[in-house]
Amino acid sequence: MSRFYYYLILVNMVSNIIASVPVILLYFHKEGAISSMILSVVVGTIIITVYTRFFNNFPGMTLPELLQKTTAKWFYNPFIFLLGILWFIAGMITLITFSFLLIRYLTPETPITQISLVLTISVIFGCLMKTNRVLYTIEIILILTFPLIFYIYLAAYSSKNLRWDFVKDAVLYFNQLPSFYAFSASFFLFLGVANMFIFNRFFTIKQKFGLKQIVFIMVTSTFALSTTYFIPIGFNGFEHIKDFIYPWISTSDSIRMKYFIIERVLFIFLLFYLGIAFLSILIHWHVSIEFFKFVFHLEKIKWKGVKIGIFLPLPFFIGISTYFVKRLDEYQLVRLSGIFYNSLSILFPLMIILFLFIKRRMKYAKNNEQN
Amino acid sequence: MQKTTNKTRVFILLILSMLTLLSGCEFKDIDKVTFISMIGIDQSDNSDKPFKVTVKLYVPTSSFKQSPKPQYAYLTENGETLSEAIRLLETHSDKKLDFGHAKLVIIGEELLKANKEKEILDLLIRRPDIQLISWVAIGRPNAEEIIKMVPKSETAAYPAIFNYFDDNGTESPYSVSTFLFDFRRRMVESGIDAILPIIEMEQEESQFKINKAYILADGKKPHELSSHNTMLYNLLSMNIDIGDLIVNEEGHSFIAKIDTIKSKYKVKVQNDNQVRLDLDIKLFGYVSESKQSMQTKSLPKYNQLLEAEAKKSITDFFTEMLEAGYDPLGFGLKYKATTLPNQRMSMEEWQDAYKNAEINLNITSGLKSTGTIQ
Numbered sequence: 001m002s003r004f005y006y007y008l009i010l011v012n013m014v015s016n017i018i019a020s021v022p023v024i025l026l027y028f029h030k031e032g033a034i035s036s037m038i039l040s041v042v043v044g045t046i047i048i049t050v051y052t053r054f055f056n057n058f059p060g061m062t063l064p065e066l067l068q069k070t071t072a073k074w075f076y077n078p079f080i081f082l083l084g085i086l087w088f089i090a091g092m093i094t095l096i097t098f099s100f101l102l103i104r105y106l107t108p109e110t111p112i113t114q115i116s117l118v119l120t121i122s123v124i125f126g127c128l129m130k131t132n133r134v135l136y137t138i139e140i141i142l143i144l145t146f147p148l149i150f151y152i153y154l155a156a157y158s159s160k161n162l163r164w165d166f167v168k169d170a171v172l173y174f175n176q177l178p179s180f181y182a183f184s185a186s187f188f189l190f191l192g193v194a195n196m197f198i199f200n201r202f203f204t205i206k207q208k209f210g211l212k213q214i215v216f217i218m219v220t221s222t223f224a225l226s227t228t229y230f231i232p233i234g235f236n237g238f239e240h241i242k243d244f245i246y247p248w249i250s251t252s253d254s255i256r257m258k259y260f261i262i263e264r265v266l267f268i269f270l271l272f273y274l275g276i277a278f279l280s281i282l283i284h285w286h287v288s289i290e291f292f293k294f295v296f297h298l299e300k301i302k303w304k305g306v307k308i309g310i311f312l313p314l315p316f317f318i319g320i321s322t323y324f325v326k327r328l329d330e331y332q333l334v335r336l337s338g339i340f341y342n343s344l345s346i347l348f349p350l351m352i353i354l355f356l357f358i359k360r361r362m363k364y365a366k367n368n369e370q371n
Numbered sequence: 372m373q374k375t376t377n378k379t380r381v382f383i384l385l386i387l388s389m390l391t392l393l394s395g396c397e398f399k400d401i402d403k404v405t406f407i408s409m410i411g412i413d414q415s416d417n418s419d420k421p422f423k424v425t426v427k428l429y430v431p432t433s434s435f436k437q438s439p440k441p442q443y444a445y446l447t448e449n450g451e452t453l454s455e456a457i458r459l460l461e462t463h464s465d466k467k468l469d470f471g472h473a474k475l476v477i478i479g480e481e482l483l484k485a486n487k488e489k490e491i492l493d494l495l496i497r498r499p500d501i502q503l504i505s506w507v508a509i510g511r512p513n514a515e516e517i518i519k520m521v522p523k524s525e526t527a528a529y530p531a532i533f534n535y536f537d538d539n540g541t542e543s544p545y546s547v548s549t550f551l552f553d554f555r556r557r558m559v560e561s562g563i564d565a566i567l568p569i570i571e572m573e574q575e576e577s578q579f580k581i582n583k584a585y586i587l588a589d590g591k592k593p594h595e596l597s598s599h600n601t602m603l604y605n606l607l608s609m610n611i612d613i614g615d616l617i618v619n620e621e622g623h624s625f626i627a628k629i630d631t632i633k634s635k636y637k638v639k640v641q642n643d644n645q646v647r648l649d650l651d652i653k654l655f656g657y658v659s660e661s662k663q664s665m666q667t668k669s670l671p672k673y674n675q676l677l678e679a680e681a682k683k684s685i686t687d688f689f690t691e692m693l694e695a696g697y698d699p700l701g702f703g704l705k706y707k708a709t710t711l712p713n714q715r716m717s718m719e720e721w722q723d724a725y726k727n728a729e730i731n732l733n734i735t736s737g738l739k740s741t742g743t744i745q
Binding site for chain 1: 709
C-alpha cells in the first residue's frame with residue numbers, strides 16, 4: 001500500500017490516547033477490558049481488510065461518487081449528510097478534549113473559548129485544502145512529531161518505575177466477558193481506514209493489499225492498544241486507576257527523563273500531541289466538509305460571481321464546536337464520546353452490507369457499458 | 372496576473388490582521404511569577420488551623436555573577452485545610468506562586484503520626500500543576516526547619532537536597548527516594564506499602580542526613596526502618612545496586628562492597644493459605660576493607676561467609692517486616708499478579724497469611740576480588 005494509506009490508519013491509532021479511549025477502557029478494567037480489546041483487534045483487522053479491499057476495487061473513487069452511481073437520491077443524500085455529521089463530531093470530540101487538556105495543564109489562565117478558537121482557526125483552513133495536500137500535511141507533521149512520541153513510549157516501557165506486577169494483575173482479568181463500551185472504545189483505533197471514503201480519491205492506482213500488510217496492521221494495532229491500556233496501569237496502579245480523569249496525562253507526568261531538555265515529560269507530551277490532535281481534527285473535518293460539499297453542491301453556490309460555497313460550513317463548524325466547548329463538562333464529554341464510539345461500532349460493520357450492494361451494482365453497470 | 376496579485380494582497384492583509392492575536396495568550400509574564408522550589412507541610416500549634424504550609428521560593432537574580440550564593444525567600448501560613456493555607460500564602464507574595472517547578476514535598480513527622488498523609492496526598496495529586504515526579508520525604512523534627520536550612524555545599528539555582536534524590540549526585544544505598552506518583556500507587560493499592568525517606572539535619576555542620584525511612588501501611592502506625600534495614604530494602608528492591616555488608620564471622624571480619632544484585636521473588640501458596648516466599652538473591656562485588664590480610668585463593672570461603680552473613684541480615688529484615696505485617700517490597704502485589712482473580716484469597720486473609728509466611732531464602736554470592744591488595 002502507499003505510505004499515505006498507513007498515515008491515515010496510524011493517526012487514529014496514536015491519537016486515541018488523548019481522546020476518551022483510555023478513560024473508557026480503564027473504567028472497565030475489571031469488567032472485560034482485555035477481552036474487549038482482543039475482540040476489537042480481530043473485528044478491527046477484518047474491517048480494515050474489507051474496507052481496503054473494497055476501495056481497492058475502485059481506484060480514485062470516493063464513497064459519495066460510488067453511491068451516486070448505484071443508489072437512489074433519497075437514500076444517498078441523507079446518508080452522506082449523516083456521515084458528514086459523524087465525522088464532524090469525531091473532530092469536535094478531539095478538539096474539546098484537547099482544549100480541556102490545554103486549559104488544565106498548559107495555559108490555565110487562558111479562556112477556554114480562546115484556546116478552542118485558536119485550534120479551530122488553524123485547522124479549518126487546512127480542511128478546505130485539496131485532498132492530496134491534506135495528505136502531504138499529514139506526512140510532514142507525522143514526520144516531525146512521531147519519532148518523539150515513539151520515544152516517549154519507549155521511555156515508558158523501559159522505565160524502572162513501570163511496575164510489571166500491576167500489568168500482570170491487569171492481564172489476569174482476561175477471562176471476563178467483553179463489554180460493549182470497552183469494545184467500541186478500542187474499536188475506534190481501527191476506524192482510521194474509514195477516512196478512505198474520501199481519501200480514496202488520492203489512491204488512483206490499484207494497490208497491493210495482502211497478508212503481509214494485514215499482519216503489519218494487526219501487530220501495530222495490538223501494540224498501540226496495549227500501550228494505551230497497560231502503561232497507565234503500570235505507572236499508576238490497577239485497582240484505583242479509574243480515579244484518573246486523564247490517565248495518560250498523569251502517566252506522562254510520571255515519566256522522568258533525567259537527561260532530556262525538559263525533565264517533565266508532560267509538557268513535551270502535550271506539545272507533540274498537539275500536532276497529532278491537529279492532524280486528527282484536520283482529517284476528520286476535511287472528510288466532513290467533503291461530504292457536505294457533495295450533499296449541498298457547495299461549489300456551485302455563488303454570490304456576485306465569487307464562489308463562496310465552500311466557506312459556508314465554516315461558521316457552523318466554528319460556532320457549534322465553540323458552543324460545545326463552553327457547554328460540556330468532563331463527565332458529559334466522556335459520555336458523549338462513549339455514545340459516539342458505540343454508534344460507530346454498530347454502523348461501520350453494517351456498512352459492509354452496503355459495500356456488497358455497491359459492488360454488485362457496479363459490476364452490473366460495467367457490464368451494461370460493455371454491451 | 373492581476374488576479375493573483377490581488378489574491379496575494381488579500382492573503383497578506385489577512386495574515387497581518389492575525390498578528391494582532393499574537394499579543395499574548397494571557398500567559399503570565401515570567402517576571403510576574405515566582406517559582407517554588409519545595410513545599411513543606413507541618414502540623415501547626417493552632418488546633419483550628421492544623422496545617423502549616425511552608426514554601427521555599429527562588430529569588431530571581433539577573434546574573435550568576437551578581438549573586439554566587441543561593442538566595443531564597445520563605446513563606447509560611449496556617450490554614451484549616453491545605454488549600455486555605457496556600458490561598459493565604461498567595462496574599463503574601465506580589466507575584467503569582469508557581470507550583471510547577473516544586474521538586475520536593477516534605478511532610479512533617481508529626482502530621483504523619485496524626486495520620487494526615489491521605490489528605491495531603493489528595494491535594495498533591497489533584498492539583499494539575501504539581502509534578503507527579505516530585506519527591507516526597509518526611510522531615511524530622513519538622514518540615515519547616517528542613518526547608519529553611521541551606522547547607523554550605525549548596526550552589527545557586529539548584530538546592531543541594533535534590534542531589535540526594537535524583538541518582539545524579541550522591542548515590543547512597545542508605546537513602547530511599549520516592550516519587551509522588553509512586554507514593555500514591557503504594558498508598559492506594561493493596562499488596563504494597565509506601566516507603567518514604569526521613570530527612571534529618573545536623574545543625575552545627577548544616578548538613579542533611581538521609582539514611583532512614585518510614586513505611587506507611589493502611590491502618591497501621593508508620594514504622595521506622597533503621598539505616599541498615601533501609602540499605603537492605605534498597606538492595607532487595609533493586610532500587611540501587613550498591614551496598615555494604617559487614618561480615619564478622621569465624622575470626623574473619625571484612626566488608627563486602629556489593630555492586631550488582633540480582634534477585635527473583637516468588638510467592639507460593641500451599642494448602643490452608645500457608646504462604647511461602649521464595650527469595651533467590653545473587654550478590655556480586657569485591658572486598659573493600661578487611662581487618663586481616665586476605666588470600667585470593669580462599670575467595671570461595673569468603674563467599675560462604677558472606678552468604679551466611681547476608682542470610683542472617685536479610686532474615687532479620689524479613690522477620691521484622693513480617694511480624695508487623697509491612698510489605699514494602701510488594702509481595703501481596705506479586706501474589707495478585709500470579710493468581711487468577713476468582714482464586715485469590717481476600718486481602719484480610721492475605722494479611723494473615725503474609726504475617727505467618729515461611730521464608731525460603733537462597734543466596735548466592737560472587738565475590739570476584741579482594742580489592743587491589745590481598
